[in-house]
Every structure is written in C-alpha cells, then in structure tokens.
Amino acid sequence: MIGFNKTTAKRLAFFSLLFFSFLSFSAAQPGLPPASEAATPPLGGNPQSVKGIRTIVIDPGHGGLEVGAKGKFGALEKDITLAISLKLKALIEKNLAFHVELTRDRDIDVSLENRAAIANTHRAELFISIHANGSYRHNANGSETFFLSLNATDEEARRLAYLENNSADLDKPLAPENEDDIKMILWDMAQSAYLKQSQRLAEIIQDELNSLLGTKDRGIKQAPFKVLTGVACPAVLVESAFISNPQEERDLVREAFQDNVAQAIYRGLVRYIKLLS
C-alpha cells in the first residue's frame, strides 16, 4: 500500500513537473500564445493540439537498448514494431483527417511513462501500441489484441471510486471535441476511465487482423501493460504475431506481412471512428 502511494506521488510529481516545465517553456517562446492563454486548464496550453486537428498516437514498442523479444534468426521486436508503425502512420495520414504522432520515429529508447505522456500531451483520441509477441513455447503462434486490466484489488477500488465521481462524463465519453471540459485525473489510473472503449477498439482491430493476416486468432485479452496504464484515451496493444516462432518470425520481417498488419489496424481504426460519428 505504502509502495503504491509512493509510486503515485512520484508519478504525480513527475507529470506536474513535466507540465509546468512545459508551461514555462512555451511562455518563453516568442510567437507562441501569451502566458495567460497557455495557462488554461491542464494540457489546454499545448500549442500542438490546434482545435479541429485530431490526433492518433502510434507507439512502436521498445527501441534503443531495449530491443524487446528476439527471433531465432535475429529479428528484433523493436525493428518490426517501428516498421509497422511507420506504415500505419502513412496509411492514416493519406486517408483520414487525423494527425499521427509517433512515440518514436527511429531506433531510440523511450520510457514507458513517457509514451503515455506523449499521448496525453498531444491530447490523443486513440492510442495504438504495436508489438510482436514472444513466448517460452517455441510453437506459440497467432495474433492478439490487448487492453488494460487492473489486476490489483485496491486498483479496482480506486477505479470504482473514480467512476462514481465521474459517471456524468462517462455518459458522453466519445465526444472529445469538448476541449474545455478536460479534467486533471490521476495519471497512473488514466486508462481506467476508458476500458469500455478500449475493449471495443480491441475487438474491432482483432476482427480485422483475423480477416487479413491468416494467423491464428488468439482473441482479445486483458493484461496489466505498463505502457497503457497512464493513457487518457481508448488504448490497445496489438501483438501482431510471435517473433519467437520461427515461421512467424519469417512473416514478421516480410514487407507484405507488415503492410497487412498496418492495413488491418487501419481498417479497424476506420470502423471504430465511424462508430463514434
């Protein structure tokens, strides 16, 4: 319990630091909105979230020294996730009126907390983390889409408390244009308010993966992924295929397969966005 509270405090401190250093930074920039405008409620002063431009954040898993899972033939999870992410970004920006922000666009380390922070400071409407799976079992195979599970009971209690206090917001959670209505919530439980939407998004993306990839359908699952916990919008993590399975490793490094993964996620996004309008 004490450890948990300490972590919460640490995170709050970290993000408020991030926020205030950002405020002072933007205030110091000539040509940016004056400080009074930048000091609108939390995150409102972000010059990159221009009204009317909607943002999807794509998160290529791992990067830099943190290579992720490794294939028998030497493929690295971090390279495959970046390749698929770049393809998905291109597809979205070519066809949809969305801006795409990547948590990394090259082979660098980005902490898991910063990935969520990037989504939140850009006021992302959707967050897609892209991964390639790894197992101790050599013949593990297939594709699956995860959304967050809150595994601890105290976490669950906190979530319920949060939902009770914010139930009015949750009746209209799919109207993110209302920019003045953003409330500061505890970052380490940000995702708990979006689990229903995240589950729907996961279902739709998994459905498209199944029809395009020809891999085994492992379904949608819930797990306590670190990268998803702080994201304040519908968020899923796609495990495209198993890099630890030699057959699927060969698939994952092929450009055509990567195109299909990107295409499947793109189609899922289109279907999900249509649901909202």
Place this chain on the structure above:
Amino acid sequence: MKKQKISPVQWTFLGLSLIVVLVLAAVLFRGEGGEKIRQAGEAESAENTPEPAPAREAKTIQLFFLSENDTLLHPEQREILAGPSVVEEAEQAVSELIRGSDKGYISPLPPETRLRQLFITKDGIAYVDLSREIMDKHPSGSSAELATVYSIVNTLAYNFKPIKKVFILVEGGEKETLGGHINLSQPFVPLYSMNAR
C-alpha cells in the same frame, strides 16, 4: 625477546575487564540470546547423530508450468519440506519453479535465477525478491512475461492460504517490467483462468 612485566595498574585493569565480560555473558545467556544458542546447539547435535529423525515432514504442493501444447499453466506435484513457517515453504516453492519440471513442462523462470528473499506481510502480500537473471536472461515478449508472473503468483496463492497477492522484486527493488510489457509496480492477485483444469 624481552619479557614484559605487568604493573599493578595493568593487573587491576585486566581484573576489571574480566568482571565486565563475565557480567555481560551472564546477562546474554539468561535472555533470548541464551535460548538461541541452545537451539543452535540442539540442531547441531541432531545433525551429528547417524540416523536423524525427520524433523520436518514432507508436504505436497502444485507447481504451475507452461506446456508446449496450449497457452495454460499446468500443475505438477512436488514434495517440499513442511514448515516451520509458510515463508520457508513458499521459498521452496519458488526455488522448485526455478529448478524446473520433471515432466517435460517448461518453467518460465530462467534457470540462472536465484531467490534472494521472500517475506509475507500481515495483509497477505508475498514479496518475492529475485536475482537480476529474472530480467537479464528473460526472453521478453508479452506472453513470456505473463507466464513468468503468473507461474509465480498462481503457485504461491494456490498452495499457501495466507498469500493473497504477490509483489515481484528484482535485486531488492521494485522494477517497472521484466522486459518492457507487464507492470511489476503493483502486487498481483492470482489469475486462475490461466491454470489448466
């Protein structure tokens, strides 16, 4: 070599020191210290006897391992020494998970891993402190990390009633993840849906 003479002052000092040592020893042997020393002595003499009576009975527990055939965790019976406390039994359970399966199942804990420490808090959280190999030799990947976590969590919670949750530490500290996926900064409740029936 020159023979050193001992002056009367030195004699007095030596005498006083002896008295202090004796008083200290008497205090220690009467208190808890004395009991501990006696216990240690007993254990030693028991070890020295040719055929020692089994001080601790055997206890059968279920370890949960991966199988190549499906995505579930499969139980395997293992005998450990019973007691003297839940902590000792839980320590053996984790060490046996690391040692691996006798039936061809897969242990999702790198064999180089050592259990550094295990303790259980009053509110039923078992802190399992593992050596760095649990991360350094881990293959990473969502499925692999989930298997590692729930092999430990399900094994401990299934066999030991006082354990309600498990917090995994590495080298004595809290870690974010094992390999970039599953959040280790909170205690886990068991997930029995991962166990094979």
